[in-house]
Amino acid sequence: MNAPSDCKDPDDEPRSAASQSLFRAAALEAHEDDYLHGAPLLVVPGWARLAAGLLITAVAVALGYASVVPISSYAHGVAIVRDPTPALVRSPTRAVVRAVVIRPGQAVAAGDPLVQLDGPAAGTVRSTAAGVVAEVAVTAGDMLEPGDALVTLTELDPRPIVELHFDVHQRPRMDLATPMFIELDGFAASRTPVVVEGIAELVGPSDAAATPPSVRVRARLPELEFSAADGRYPVYAGMRGRAEAELGSAPLLESVLPRLFGA
The missing domain is CATH 2.40.30.170 (Efflux pump adaptor protein, beta barrel domain)
Known part of the structure; x- marks a missing residue:
């Protein structure tokens, strides 16, 4: 009869926690390490993060600029x-020229007298605007009809x-x-x-x-x-x-x- 053997069957030994796990021991050790815990993949390099920040800043500055710059x-x-369109001063009525009180080349202001008339509506024809006398079309003693030209004025502003x-x-x-x-x-x-x-x-x-x-x-x-x-x-x-x-x-x-x- 054979003596009982001191050798133990390896199958009878209790298995360690690592041997009972579905994962490799190296994987478990890496998971327990604090390095990059929770970020198993580093897919965004540092320069890309910097570029994204600069891009966001540039867009914000551009929008701010566009919202205020007119x-x-x-x-x-x-x-x-x-x-310059010359201004033609005409006789307002039938009359006779009594006197011409301006001369060509003379500067006149609005309201200055130009020609004095005799007749039923005797009076003085005055300038309606500032200008320079370009031409005088009448002389003393001329007979006038309504609308006859008296004086041509050009603009004072050259x-x-x-x-x-x-x-x-x-x-x-x-x-x-x-x-x-x-x-x-x-x-x-x-x-x-x-x-x-x-x-x-x-x-x-x-x-x-x-x-x-x-x-x-x-x-x-x-x-x-x-x-x-x-x-x-x-x-x-x-x-x-x-x-x-x-x-x-x-x-x-x-x-x-x-x-x-x-x-």
């Missing part, structure tokens, strides 16, 4: 340089007159304080501000389907010459160019968003 809206049209024409739909947004500019054809970088003197009512036919009416603006150039990219030049009647009126301004963001979303 952008102007403009109306565009045509501009024509005109000769600065060139500019006529600007804009689309009629822009009229409600224009007044004498509206900043306006012209750029003469054929002269690069000749954009020049003008001094607005008056805004006329509609010019042109009422049938907009045929020829759209326009708004006529009377203005003056600030000087007898204008500046361009290649120098300074005198202004002549008949020169044409591009007219521009600054109608208002709004923040850049407010102006762009409606266009982006089709509003």
